[in-house]
Amino acid sequence: MELDAIMIQVNNNYDKFLSNFIELSGQLIYLHATLCESLRLYPGLVYNHKSPTEPDILPSGHEVNPNTEIIINMYVMGRMKSIWGENCNEFKPERWITEGGTIKLEPSYKFSVFGSGPRYCLGKQMAFTQMKIIAAVIIHHYNIETVQENYPVLDLSILLRMKNGFKVKIGRRSQN
Numbered sequence: 001m002e003l004d005a006i007m008i009q010v011n012n013n014y015d016k017f018l019s020n021f022i023e024l025s026g027q028l029i030y031l032h033a034t035l036c037e038s039l040r041l042y043p044g045l046v047y048n049h050k051s052p053t054e055p056d057i058l059p060s061g062h063e064v065n066p067n068t069e070i071i072i073n074m075y076v077m078g079r080m081k082s083i084w085g086e087n088c089n090e091f092k093p094e095r096w097i098t099e100g101g102t103i104k105l106e107p108s109y110k111f112s113v114f115g116s117g118p119r120y121c122l123g124k125q126m127a128f129t130q131m132k133i134i135a136a137v138i139i140h141h142y143n144i145e146t147v148q149e150n151y152p153v154l155d156l157s158i159l160l161r162m163k164n165g166f167k168v169k170i171g172r173r174s175q176n
């Protein structure tokens with residue numbers, strides 16, 4: 001079944017689906033952790049830039065003024081040992097889960113893919129709900145296998161894209 005068809009199926013009873021899903025999505029801890037980990041290594045927005053409104057000195061000692069453009073590179077930050085530890089290059093959703101089984105909340109100045117401060121992304125919760133709906137519907141209907149030889153080639157721009165996509169084999173999951 002095409003993704004469009006799945007979404008039509010979802011849309012047919014959308015209100016009920018959404019209210020059930022929002023209730024359930026708070027419990028989809030491992031999926032939430034997986035999405036955070038994907039965004040840590042592959043942030044949708046690669047970098048952001050900010051300028052101070054008045055002259056200031058950063059904690060690093062750098063002097064900045066309103067003409068200074070500070071580039072915050074989320075792609076690089078997501079792969080820094082000093083921020084994420086020795087295993088920073090490993091895809092490890094478990095790093096987002098506390099011993100008590102809840103999602104570990106990281107400060108936005110560490111996990112900056114949604115920005116930080118007063119212009120923080122207003123759609124973060126909605127983005128997680130949408131990503132969870134899409135992932136849950138696809139995983140429910142299909143088995144997905146990566147095609148091993150095909151590694152994504154990143155297309156460097158302000159938005160992170162893959163040059164040739166990411167090829168996978170898709171098979172219908174049997175519905176019992």
Ligand code: HEM
Nearest residue numbers: 044045048113114115116118119120121122123124126127
């Ligand atoms: C994974 C998905 C998303 C990512 C990675 C993301 C990331 C970001 C980032 C980095 C910013 C800039 C924050 C800053 O400058 O400090 C931003 C701003 C914003 N985002 Fe998102 N976003 C996502 C999804 C969404 C969605 C689904 C919506 C709306 C439903 C949304 C609405 C906004 C708005 C309105 C702002 C501007 C906030 C302001 O300037 O005050 N975002 N987002």
